[in-house]
Amino acid sequence: MSPGEPEQSSQDQGVLEIYKMLVEMADRVSQRRQSANSFYLTVNTAIVGGAAYLSKSGYWGTFAVSAAGIAICFLWVRAVVSYKSLNAAKFRVITALEERLPVSPYKDEWAILDVDGDGKKHTPFHKTEVLVPIVFGLLHVAQVLIQIPLQCIGSLI
Known part of the structure; x- marks a missing residue:
């Protein structure tokens, strides 16, 4: 420690x-959130592919897989x-603790991001993420709806 x-x-x-x-716990929640998003993205991509493949074999397979996707x-x-609410x-809690510290980086960051306090300058990530x-x-619903006319045409032929 220096003098003074x-x-x-x-x-x-x-x-x-x-x-x-x-702060470390909040970062870990964000990392888990990213991992969860990657998981759901992978599963949904596989489901879209599976439903497309099953569309050749009939409506019910596509319907079942797309319902799972929904x-x-x-x-x-x-x-x-x-994750957002957590x-x-x-x-x-972090910003409340900052009141007891000599600096308030998170509180300051939000003051910069939302100068007017109207929330228009910064769009929170969860609003885009959702x-x-x-x-x-909607893609899963479209896959099911596309099958209905195809099944009708197929039954007429």
Whole structure:
């Protein structure tokens, strides 16, 4: 410690350690969120391919696989929302702890991202992230709907 530098109390050091731990935990949640998104993306891609392959053999196979895809998309949206709320809670605790620290990097970052406080300058990632399972869900629905006219044409021939 240099001369003139105030001595840090053990309580301040404890708050700093808790702050570091919470930031690390928030980062781990974000990593798990990315892994979950990769998993759901892979599963949905396989389901789209499987439904396309099964479309040659009839409506019911496509319907069953696409229904599973729609269910997985629903679970994916739920996971995104769950991870978002978990991280939001962690960052509320982190910013509250920053009030006891000499700097507030997360609070400052949000002040820069949303200067006017209207939320128009920055779009949170989850708002874009949740669109991916919705697009996949619509694709699964389209795969089923496309099969209906094909089945009707096939029965007429």
